[in-house]
Amino acid sequence: MIMSRIQAPPDETTGNLVDRLLSGLPPEAVLVDPDVTASYGHDMASFCEAAVPAVVVLPRTVEQVQHVMRTATELRVPVVPQGARTGLSGGANASEGCIALSLTKMDRILEINPVDRIAVVEPGVVNAALSRAVNEHGLHYPPDPSSWEMCTIGGNIGTASGGLCCVKYGVTAEYVLGLDVVLADGRLMSTGRRTAKGVAGYDLTRLFVGSEGSLGVVVRATLALKPRPPRQLVLAAEFASAAAACDAVCRIMAGGHVPSLLELMxxxxxxAVNDLAHMGLPETTEALLLAAFDTPDPAADLAAVGALCEAAGATQVVPADDEAESELLLQARRLSLTALEAVKGTTMIDDVCVPRSKLGELLDGVDRIAEKYDLTIGVCAHAGDGNTHPTVCFDATDPDESRRARESFDEIMALGLELGGTITGEHGVGILKKEWLAREIGPVGMEMQRAVKSVFDPLGILNPGKLF
Incomplete structure (x- = not known):
């Protein structure tokens, strides 16, 4: 295995490493205080091992990133690229003796081009900041993870992030046209294009999207933009069972409707959301379905979808009267994972995606698993594309409850595969799901993945221990 070639540098080499880094970086870009470096040790995932980095580096230029990678290659030091560390699979967790390469200071929007409908950005640009900037030009950057106010474009590219609007607009991979990438040895490579079309050579851009920093360090991205859509209106439908809500999802999609989001809680x-934010959501319902349209006549579309929800057994269908009410409903959905974390203090957030037609079976299975392990497991889902987030709530100070949480998490992933799904729709593999990646893609698939890794990173210094 590639990762077996990595040897953590002994403590006595750390000083030499820092000196070499400082030869090409300003002092404020190199952090060695243990109290500070410890804070860069992990992302937001549970049950993922993490170490304290030997040093944290915060470059501001491409040349500085190249210097870091040349130094790391020469000294055989592992490098863990990081963004805002809002990930949920341990993909940004530090390894022993590593350089934590935080790209948050590379946060410039370099270009917004309304004619070509592209934006060129550095990796540390926050998703919401980009969205607001392009909106001023009448444009729209659709991928919107729940953490969009914090997460960075580089992190979104690394994990191939999704979001609430994926059902209509697709995921991050569909908006990355080209990349500038610093390779493990410090060379700079450009992939992709600025044009609307282009098929020259292998699609290396797509290869880097979702690679979790294991093939290279993204230092610039050319992103496709859409015209800014009309403001969306949201409908809330209550159901007496999750199965009925999932039936409504199937009816909506089979009917040819294209909602801008279709979310389930x-x-x-x-x-949990009511307990956290006192939003007055209907707790008598077994499932709440949120549908939205950003079409020229969203009220008509909501009426048609509302009728389908009623046909599927909705006990109440309430369309929002205006944009403010719509935004309140969306805020409730965005708070879901934070609210579930508050239930017991710790969560394991699954990311299983199944065919839409199997969504009801997955939710029923999660209910059985929660009962089997005597745990609270809440589910929020991008129902329109079958991507669910079963969230196991547990007390991390209770060893038995922690064990049951991990076992239930694994059982949910197994169920997802049984239903023809995948272990991750948008959070990535990281450390948390390494074993399950091997189960999903099989031995030949793993052999090919490792072969690709060895071409780009023959020393295995980039984000070791992740993916496989």
């Missing part, structure tokens, strides 16, 4: 999630 189960009873546990609704209660």
């Amino acid at each position: 189960d009873r546990t999630t609704v209660k």
Whole structure:
């Protein structure tokens, strides 16, 4: 295995490493205070091992990133690229003796071009900041993870992030046209294009999207933009069972409707959001379905979808009267994971995606798993594309409850594969799901993945221990 070639540098080499880094970086870009470096040790995932970096580097230029990678290659030091560390799979966790390469200071929007409908950005640009900037030009950058106010474009590219609007607009991979990437040895490579079309050579751009910093360090991205859509209106539909809500999802999609979002919150999630934010959501429902349209006549589209929800057994269908009410409903959905974390203090957030037609079976299975392990498991989902987030709530100070949480998490992933799904729709593999990646893609697939890794990173210094 590639990762077996990495040897953590002994403590006595750390000083030499820092000196070499400082030869090409300003002092304020190199952090060695243990109290500070420890804070860069991990992302937001549970049950993922993490170490304290030997040093944290915060470059501001491409040349500085190249210097870091040349130094790391020469000294055989592992490098863990990081963004805002809002990830949920341990993909940004530090390894022993590593350089934590934080790209948050590279946060410039370099270009917004309304004619070509592209933006050129550095990796540390926050998703919401980009969205607001392009909106001023009448444009729209659709990928919108729940952490969009914090997460960075570089992190979104590394994990191939999704978001609430994926059902209509797609995921990050569909908006990355080209990349500038610093390779493990410090060379700079450009992939992709600025044009609307282009098929020259292998699609190396797509290869880097979702690679979790294991093939190179993204230092610039050319992103596709859309015209800014009309403001969306949201409908909320209550159901007496998750199965009925999933039936409504199937009816909506089979009917040819194209909602700008189609989100589901189960009873546990609704209660958690109410407890956290006192939003007055209906706790008598077993499942709350949110549908939105950003079409020229969203009221008509909501009426048609509302009728389908009623046909599927909705007990109440309430379209929002205006944009403010719509935004309140969306805020409730965005708070779901934070609210579930507050239930017990710790969560394991699954990211299983199944065919839409199997969504009801997955939710029923999660209910059985929660009962089997005597745990609270809330589910929120991008129901329109079958991407669910079963969230296991547990007390991390209770060893037995922690064990049951991990076992339930694994059982949910197994169920997802049984239903023809995948272990991750948008959070990535990281450390948390390495074993499950091997189960999903099989031995030949793993052999090919490792072969690709060895071409780009023959020494295995980039984000070791992640993916496989």
